[in-house]
Amino acid sequence: MSVKILIVAEHDGGKLNASTAKCVTCARSLAGAEITVAVLAAEVAPVAAQAAQLTGVNRVLTVENAANLHPLAAVLAPQVVALAGPFDLLLGPSTTFGKDLIARVAGLLDAPQVSDIMAIESATRFRRPVYAGNAILTVESSAAGKIVGTVRSASFEAAASGDASAPIETATVKVTLPTHTRFISVSAAKSDRPDLQTAARVVSGGRALGSADGFKILYSLAGRMGAAVGASRAAVDAGYAPNEMQVGQTGKIIAPELYVAVGISGAIQHLTGIKDARTIVAINKDAEAPIFEVADLGLVGDLFQIIPEIERLIG
Amino acid sequence: MKRILVGIKRVVDANVRIRVKPDGSGIVTDGVKMAINPFDEIALEEALRIKERGAAEEIVVATVGPADCQQQLRTALAMGADRALHVQAEGVIEPLTVARALLKLIEREQPFLVILGKQAIDDDNGQTGQVLAALWNRPQATYASKLELSGEVARVTREVDAGLETIEVDLPAVITTDLRLNEPRYVKLPDIMKAKKKPLDTLTFAALAVEPRQQLKLVRFEPPPQRQKGVRVKDAAELVDALRKKGLL
Ligand SMILES: Cc1cc2nc3c(=O)[nH]c(=O)nc-3n(C[C@H](O)[C@H](O)[C@H](O)COP(=O)(O)OP(=O)(O)OC[C@H]3O[C@@H](n4cnc5c(N)ncnc54)[C@H](O)[C@@H]3O)c2cc1C
Numbered sequence: 001m002s003v004k005i006l007i008v009a010e011h012d013g014g015k016l017n018a019s020t021a022k023c024v025t026c027a028r029s030l031a032g033a034e035i036t037v038a039v040l041a042a043e044v045a046p047v048a049a050q051a052a053q054l055t056g057v058n059r060v061l062t063v064e065n066a067a068n069l070h071p072l073a074a075v076l077a078p079q080v081v082a083l084a085g086p087f088d089l090l091l092g093p094s095t096t097f098g099k100d101l102i103a104r105v106a107g108l109l110d111a112p113q114v115s116d117i118m119a120i121e122s123a124t125r126f127r128r129p130v131y132a133g134n135a136i137l138t139v140e141s142s143a144a145g146k147i148v149g150t151v152r153s154a155s156f157e158a159a160a161s162g163d164a165s166a167p168i169e170t171a172t173v174k175v176t177l178p179t180h181t182r183f184i185s186v187s188a189a190k191s192d193r194p195d196l197q198t199a200a201r202v203v204s205g206g207r208a209l210g211s212a213d214g215f216k217i218l219y220s221l222a223g224r225m226g227a228a229v230g231a232s233r234a235a236v237d238a239g240y241a242p243n244e245m246q247v248g249q250t251g252k253i254i255a256p257e258l259y260v261a262v263g264i265s266g267a268i269q270h271l272t273g274i275k276d277a278r279t280i281v282a283i284n285k286d287a288e289a290p291i292f293e294v295a296d297l298g299l300v301g302d303l304f305q306i307i308p309e310i311e312r313l314i315g
Numbered sequence: 316m317k318r319i320l321v322g323i324k325r326v327v328d329a330n331v332r333i334r335v336k337p338d339g340s341g342i343v344t345d346g347v348k349m350a351i352n353p354f355d356e357i358a359l360e361e362a363l364r365i366k367e368r369g370a371a372e373e374i375v376v377a378t379v380g381p382a383d384c385q386q387q388l389r390t391a392l393a394m395g396a397d398r399a400l401h402v403q404a405e406g407v408i409e410p411l412t413v414a415r416a417l418l419k420l421i422e423r424e425q426p427f428l429v430i431l432g433k434q435a436i437d438d439d440n441g442q443t444g445q446v447l448a449a450l451w452n453r454p455q456a457t458y459a460s461k462l463e464l465s466g467e468v469a470r471v472t473r474e475v476d477a478g479l480e481t482i483e484v485d486l487p488a489v490i491t492t493d494l495r496l497n498e499p500r501y502v503k504l505p506d507i508m509k510a511k512k513k514p515l516d517t518l519t520f521a522a523l524a525v526e527p528r529q530q531l532k533l534v535r536f537e538p539p540p541q542r543q544k545g546v547r548v549k550d551a552a553e554l555v556d557a558l559r560k561k562g563l564l
């Protein structure tokens with residue numbers, strides 16, 4: 001039996017976000033999945049071309065509209081609904097883009113939503129974390145119609161890109177788009193460091209860094225390691241690091257090869273964000289800090305001595 | 316009357332260590348401390364500040380759930396809300412049902428602003444605000460870290476993965492809160508006494524003409540896989556060595 005799946009692509013106008021390729025892997029884990037990726041953009045061609053190359057994608061559907069220049073959920077949702085007709089399952093990434101949009105789509109479709117899918121067991125059965133990842137819940141839908149979901153990126157590898165070329169089709173969507181929601185601006189700090197959500201290595205700092213200046217030793221070490229930099233909520237709240245660096249239940253959920261927690265106590269809400277990291281290193285002056293319970297390698301000591309020393313040793 | 320509606324959900328307190336019941340039917344809640352969902356406290360705080368600035372006249376808090384939820388409504392009244400609405404419901408209440416009930420309350424109360432949390436820290440669904448905005452056919456501004464009202468529009472700064480995004484929405488609209496929108500006030504003892512006299516109305520789904528629906532069966536709760544406790548290294552040199560051996564440096 002085939003299951004028709006529509007994945008709403010996330011992109012920045014030119015580049016497809018890696019979370020989309022993870023949605024494809026999630027969808028492919030279902031036998032009989034027939035995968036369509038929807039690209040809604042002001043200019044669809046570059047993004048559609050990247051989506052078409054993902055292994056497992058059967059078709060790319062594009063909706064080009066100047067109103068899609070910035071991803072406003074209220075503007076995109078009715079267009080996604082207009083495409084939804086033939087599909088059984090509608091997926092988007094569990095990023096701020098996907099969470100904002102997909103739930104609005106669920107409302108418009110009057111369909112149940114499964115948030116943060118970490119495994120698909122059948123077309124109607126899913127596993128997802130609840131209570132900040134302290135429990136894993138299996139849900140089974142009894143809905144007669146469609147199911148809507150967001151995909152937990154940290155649970156899936158990105159689908160390979162390059163050797164596929166799915167057909168790209170233009171969809172005509174005739175809906176009046178609302179004008180009640182208007183984009184003003186976005187302030188994204190430009191940095192040469194790898195992206196936190198996809199980096200293989202991440203160095204994160206907590207309240208112990210003491211100031212935005214204190215974080216500089218982490219930027220320096222991360223630069224040497226080719227790592228992204230993350231932060232605990234306490235560090236972000238205190239203004240030591242910008243909000244997009246927050247890792248955890250209410251920040252980013254990541255799964256790097258290496259996660260180095262520096263001066264982070266290991267509160268449950270923080271651990272939720274790093275559980276899927278391959279190797280966790282903890283550096284903390286308190287030998288009893290809960291972060292050591294989950295760390296593969298732990299070092300007790302003063303970070304202001306240890307971090308520069310590590311950097312020197314790496315050379 | 317210029318009114319703000321705030322959603323309040325009763326959840327297991329953020330500091331409680333969650334344990335899954337051995338039979339997998341749920342998590343242990345007996346004798347466990349309950350609280351207002353932290354994001355809803357932030358939602359209420361924001362509403363109170365708007366009223367204190369003179370930009371709203373009445374703050375109404377609403378919850379959908381069993382009788383125990385009235386404790387959290389009383390706390391919300393003690394924080395400064397003017398009135399509370401309790402929609403009685405038992406069992407699993409899905410976001411679509413909550414949103415339908417809130418929509419009925421919106422029709423009655425005609426708020427110019429509805430503020431919810433970005434997610435409930437128990438189900439971690441993060442859906443209700445967006446679903447409500449869709450059903451209401453009004454704007455949504457999720458993950459708000461700053462909210463400015465001027466006339467018929469709200470300018471909202473949102474915490475998105477890329478950084479901070481600013482959008483403008485026409486009112487009425489649904490706002491969902493992020494952690495850095497504000498720091499909620501503490502409840503003072505005299506306010507708890509005063510809150511006992513504030514109005515708290517109880518409603519039913521039937522009275523609101525809402526058909527509760529459960530479409531997702533909760534099949535099984537399991538504890539998450541535990542990470543193995545690792546080893547301690549004695550200094551930076553040993554750490555760098557260990558990482559090199561694993562091919563991580
Ligand atoms: C609803 C909710 C959502 C939340 N979401 C998140 C989230 O997404 N992400 C998140 O991180 N938190 C989140 N939190 C907050 C979380 O509970 C903790 O408060 C936070 O993670 C603590 O940050 P921290 O470890 O940096 O600070 P602290 O807990 O203060 O820890 C600082 C650590 O640094 C160590 N230290 C101090 N000085 C040194 C030194 N010189 N050298 C080495 N070590 C040192 C100390 O021993 C301590 O362990 C959330 C909380 C709530 C209620």
Ligand SMILES: Nc1ncnc2c1ncn2[C@@H]1O[C@H](COP(=O)(O)O)[C@@H](O)[C@H]1O
Nearest residue numbers: 322378379431432434435440441442443
């Ligand atoms: N049963 C409920 N009663 C009142 N408000 C709710 C309820 N469930 C959810 N909400 C609101 O919706 C927000 C998001 O919840 P959720 O979609 O369940 O993550 C919460 O922070 C509340 O503001």
